[in-house]
Amino acid sequence: MPDIRRIAVERVARLMEFAERHASERPELARDAVLLAMRIARKARVRIPYRYRRLFCRKCGTPFLTPGSLRVRVRARRSTHVVITCLRCGYVKRIPALREKTK
């Protein structure tokens, strides 16, 4: 009997791919898919695969797949880092940019 975890990871991947597909025309559907993916990952205690992790806002679940959903800036104040602001809920995520040569 296949493991719940494995199914969960597959489901998360398919949900994110669904969100990607529908993000431009039907953003509400895409956001619901992202929220479901987060819930599944939480229930099964699996991590969202790395390549999907940056694609959405952790707070409100809005996918960052259309222009107008996020703001990206590069700041060098304390240390060089990338600032991503969700334009729906105002949540700010910072990504330290170590290895400044290749990002």
Add this chain to the structure above:
Amino acid sequence: MVKGPTAKSILRHEFLGLRVRAEPRGGGMVHEGEVVGETRNMLRILRDDGRIIMLPKNSYTFIFTLPRGEKVKVEGWAIIGRPEERLKKRYRRW
């Protein structure tokens, strides 16, 4: 490694994004489209003509088209439950 839902794992897998054909159990209008939403008792389907409709799981028999191409016929009452709850076991029913 098994990738994607199989006929056996469809009960615990994700429906969102699958093509589906919904036939009412008492007879009536058949709907074909893609699954775009799910709640405890309903499936939300984007019909091929562009309309989004919600159908009660209890009253329909669904035929899902898996990504590999196979089709699985599932009785609606067998998939009742919120999607995240369906994931962690529910029953040994086919």
